[in-house]
Amino acid sequence: MEKLEKINITTKNLASGNCQVKFVVEDDQDPRYGYLLMTEPKPVGEIILEIQRKLENRRMAERNINPLFPVAPAQEDPNFYLFSA
Numbered sequence: 001m002e003k004l005e006k007i008n009i010t011t012k013n014l015a016s017g018n019c020q021v022k023f024v025v026e027d028d029q030d031p032r033y034g035y036l037l038m039t040e041p042k043p044v045g046e047i048i049l050e051i052q053r054k055l056e057n058r059r060m061a062e063r064n065i066n067p068l069f070p071v072a073p074a075q076e077d078p079n080f081y082l083f084s085a
Helices: 044-063
Strands: 006-013 019-026 032-038 080-084
Touching: 006 044, 019 044, 032 044, 044 080
Parallel strands: none
Antiparallel strands: 006 019, 019 032, 032 080
């Protein structure tokens, strides 16, 4: 079953015209925070869904350590930064 984290976001419009989204993932075992750079405005629901998708992609990449079936590493997203809190 998929675990749903509570994600809080704060947005800031940059001089470049992009939007910086700061997010905090509230999780008792693994609290995290990060930043997402958006090139176009999106509703809050879509931003949260995109963050959840990117977090799930990171989790899947971390779990896929099978030497018998190597998978090409996922390309890092330069617009998504994730840190441990």
